[in-house]
Amino acid sequence: MINITFPDGRVSQYESGVTAMQVASSISEGLARNVLSAKVNGEVWDASRPIHHDATLQLLTWDDKDGKATFWHSSAHLMAEALEAIFPGVKFGAGPPIENGFYYDVDPGDRKLGEDDLARIEQKMLELARNKSDYVRREVPKAEAIAYFKEKGDEYKLELLEDLEDGTITFYEQGNFVDLCRGPHIPNTDKIKAIKLLKVGGAYWRNDETRNQMTRITGITFPKQKELDEYLHMLEEAKKRDHRKLGTELELFMFSERVGAGLPIWLPKGTQLRERLTNFLKEEQEKRGYKLVVTPHIGHKNLYVTSGHYEKYGKDSFQPIHTPREGEEFLLKPMNCPHHCEIFANRPRSYKELPLRIAEFGTVYRYEQSGELHGLSRVRGFTQDDAHIFCMPEQVKGEFLNVLDLTRTVLSKMGFAEFTAQISLRDPNNPSKYIGSDEVWNIAEAAIIDAAKEANLNTVTVLGEAAFYGPKLDFMVKDALGRSWQLGTIQVDYNLPNRFELEYIGPDNQAHRPVMIHRAPFGSMERFISILIENTAGKFPLWLTPDQYALLPISERYVDYCTDIQQQLAKFDIRGFVDDRNETIGRKIRDTEIKKVPIMLIVGEKEAESNAVSVRLQGDGDKGSMSIELFVEYFKSLL
């Protein structure tokens, strides 16, 4: 007999060799039906794998992250079986579960797989799932495994086998498909009831761009059709909120092939929105001691040779601009920091003026790879809400707290009340990767950790993710659809102060090297606005939205009255427009609803007689008639 310990601490005795599935059955049939896999001593196992020693056991179902992962991993195998059935001779790379679903990288040989093939593969998968095949685990000697895949001619699996040790190799088999796989898997294919293959695209073998490219088929499966329907509905919703679509419809921004790919053009409404965001941040920064500067869009090539950016990125970016003078070269600025370093170096600095916080809404240009461009979120010219804080090492923590406070204020005002912070530290096993002394790194890392703790942030710490020049903290927000986005960043930098030989005179009358902190709460205006659009579905907060109201006269007779109201409201800094088109009121309301203008003020004979407006809120309907004075109060209550 062996002792099985459950998550609640309860211990039960079972025969040695009992499986998780049998344990589940001993508790309840319903539970057994739902078990997908099990965590045995913290490791995820097949529910059908015998347990021979005392163990802790957690049964995993669809409600567990690991249960879903098992389900999707098995779905990948099912897809592979379908592919092999339809396209004999197809070779398989890797097929793991992912956050939402699974993929399998395959080499289809001479034929091409496209979107058109997906429906057929789905059908085959459903057919195979209904065969109710068990997933069977088998331990296989390495020699046998090699022989099997040699026979099959699958060089990818053979390559994977090279890295595996004899005695640790397992095969999984379901139906007519055998795969090299560590597992675990669900008990039977019959659990997979609903299948949708979503994408087909290229993927490099082993994520290495020098190796050949495979075809990646991505899909998702569910135990119930209803869950698939809900998931597809969510995808539809995300599509409706796509900032590229909304940005075009709301006339916020545009792109032009003639101007160039990845170079956004801000239309009047988008510019209004962006200016309001910028001004808001400027005010918050001023309260916190930042000094605003403006620097040119280009700089001598030597500036970036000094900063090191030219060496690292020069050949992959916009190429130098030449002048009539021979040998003279300028670069479009890819970063604001070198310019800001020059501001610091402008004259001798005293410790008394530190921390010096230099802020700039600086537009930078980077030649992103063509395949990477995406709406506003990945562009070749963008404006960072940048600042560089030059301070003494012992001031780093205080400055971090200052930046965290700013970021929290800014994000919560934007409706991102919750965010997590990813702290990226050195790789302890590889200290030579980093510049700067251990001493300053220790101070900075401790400062970040302390500051995050003091600010009560939700944090995730990742070792080895620090930049070579310093540790950093990135802000991750979740949007209304539950998607995660990386927004702003704070980075400590020991590199640039060295390269630019920055110094301040300390209280000891000696020269010292300042620490530099890069930070951008939004990251870039472009990327932030893209996320804001998708999070709000284009219904921006009232203070931020380009037009706060639309005045809708019932007929042309009341246009003058509307213009009068518009002027009255302008005195209270309430902005909007008059829809003076010769259209019915129903039409004007419909068009305004679609434009997502938050407030509609409807004006006809009744209102004109009593100096009133009839208020309707976007998406929320009629709010009744009120005097202008009352409306101003009502408006303020909405802010």
Place this chain on the structure above:
RNA sequence: GCCAGCAUAGCUCAGCUGGUAGAGCAGCUGAUUUGUAAUCAGCUGGUCGGGGGUUCGAGUCCCUCUGCUGGCUCCA
């Protein structure tokens, strides 16, 4: 940059296996003067993304460039 796909009017799309382009919406003009999500009628609008080729003939087939979409790689 790589893989797969797409590009027809301002927008959304139709146009079978090659036989010199069509709808709805938008826009313009007129009528209507309207009470909480589309008033009616008429009209305009496209060298079918650019260039090259095959063909008697190309929106349709081939090549190439540009842009876009989904992946991959990258992201100071």
